Amino acid sequence: MNDKQVKDMDEPLNLVLFSGTDDRLNAAVVLAAGAAALGRTVNIFLQYWALDAFRADRIGADHGLAPEAGEAGRTAVDALRAAGQSSWADTLRQAKELGGVDIQACSLSMDLLHITEADLDPLVDGVEGVTAFHLSTGNGPVVFV
């Protein structure tokens, strides 16, 4: 690892979550948790179907897998969960304990889905628009999942 790689941890990791399937959410959450464990600030911006997955009454439900997973993918994912892997929501809660993980709901998507902040799981810290999100990203990467 060179010095540039070490220094880049100062910039936030910005994740825009669009997809609401469990596999993509888990992949995004693992990225977030790994960054949080390195002391890196993580900004998560929830849109569309990812936002929908964070509804309080739905966050623990089965959100399915991307079509490319197929049956083999479903079997593999189920096996990992059966072996004790945490849900993405639990992994995200643990990542938040490390501090530095901020989760915002996209206000446009809130309108789209007709939901209010009260409908969302406590994991979500607030609601913001795209402008506030852009101003939070610093020089860090913006990753769209």
Added chain:
Amino acid sequence: MTVLLTADELVDARGLSCPMPIVKTATAMRTLASGNVVEVLATDPGSVKDFQAWARSTGNELIESTQEGSVYRFLIRKI
């Protein structure tokens, strides 16, 4: 001469996949004092490089990284 080190805390991450070995270790580190040592057990093969990188990035000292069978053992001193 080998100095035997007694860890101040054990993080048993055996059976846990990425990113949990690192996340659990980072969480445990938060309540420790500088100089304290954490012993981590993991079975995730990715954890070897993960702990090297994590120690390098956070400044915590990776004192030891060993493997016995399928179990990896890390000793880390908090900066």
